[in-house]
Amino acid sequence: MPNSDSEVVIAGVGITEMSTDSGVSSSILAMRAIAMALADAGLATRDVDGLVTYEADPTSPFLLVQLLGLPELNWFSITLAGGGGACMTFQDAALAVSTGLAEVVVVYRAENLRSGRRFGQGISDSDAGTTQAVLRQVFTYGSITPAWWEAPTFHRYLHDYGKSNADLAHVVVSARKWAETNPASRFFGRPLTVDDHQESKWVAEPVLRVNDCCLESDGGAAFVVTTAARARDLKAAPVKVRGAVRGMAHRSTLMQNYYAPDITGVPDLDVVAKNLYRHTGMHAKDFDAAIIYDSFSPLIPMSLEALGFCGRGEGIDFIAEGHTSPGGAHPVNPNGGQIGEGYLHGFNGIVEAVRQIRGHSVNQIPDTNTMVVTSGPALPTSAMVLQAC
């Protein structure tokens, strides 16, 4: 397909170190990531006229205008749904630049999710923000972490398909195979066996162990989104945003899909996959690799099923057979994912997708032109397809 001037591209990318203690505030992380993304694109802060982030980011677009001395903004937004909002930010930015409402939009996410607020340690009513009213019912009984919210649905998924936590070990081992050769990962050079996985402690018995959970990290990432025309004379090779969509399922509830007719899937991602495939005319077979949001290991097989990489209930076997691992036909999360590299609400995975398509990832998969990226799927969620220009 020929590139038209109004097509939307990612023209720059930046990511800080992902650590257990950044030693700086979330706003500093945001500014560092944005500076790296602008430098990558060959742009300056005076070129930015739009800012987009997503729910729970501590640094608002308005604060960044002041901190970075930005010129006037023509577009800004904060999308909803926590980690489900990762790709929504690109949809917002794409809509803004493709309609001419803004020209250069920076999307960003930065937070001390390890040394600061750790969701996995328990979320207070006030931290839950707009989700508080919806979550009140589960808070009553003491369910106050994302792992605990999601474990009951994961358990039914495993139960109905004759699987157990021991089978999830294959999902985590696959993620760690990628992480083992990624210097940015805390697990660089540290392989994991199925036995190692089974020795880690329970977070929610008999569903999730510590090794099934993402690595809470301090860090920030940012992207420059603009038109193909604007990107033509910029420094970096642009990556096309082929399509970005969002959606929420009928009878969906945040982080606790207990009330849907069938709780063994990710119904919000079912909606998003349908929207994505209708919008782009593509399907699972068209993707060279995938970035699958993995705050918890069961979400990888469940999401692969929703996207049509395999049938319902087949995801764990699909992964255990090696299709998603290094050398497999359907590489998933070649940075190690949020389980293997770090948890940045999905944004580090998007950095990896851009690097793969540009052809310079540390775990480069040959001839990677088209990738699908998902966001947190136990929520109203979003996804996108990125493609070489």
Place this chain on the structure above:
Amino acid sequence: MTTRSESVGTDVVGKPLKFIGPGVDDTNRFFFDATRNGQLAFQRCRTCQTWWSLPAYACHACGATEFDVVPTSGRGHVHTYAIPRRPSAALIDEDLVFVVIELDEGVRYFSRLVGIEPSQVDFGMRVEVRFAPADSGVMVPVFAPAGAEQ
């Protein structure tokens, strides 16, 4: 850490149970009015009889806006469950078992299972509702194995 408003006190299983809140407002007052009368009641659509266990203003099945608050039998089975273990500092109580109950009326409700060793919980287990007082005076529904001694 979480800012909890813990509530204590019940003889359901011979020891106090702890909760967070619950907050009562005009979206869920009907529910706690019923629990005070020893009933687990949900909204049921007056037009198409569809149940829904979370507060709503319109029926998800037919769109009608007239509901009746109808008591359930309080009996059902374990549709799924999980036992929270880590981080231990976030556990508000001992022997927590999170359950999604499917009531015999077909509607689901997230709750806590009490009166059983966590290792003995299983899918499909028959359960029935009990009511535990939170310190705000609100009666909170929990579930216990069916037929267990009160």
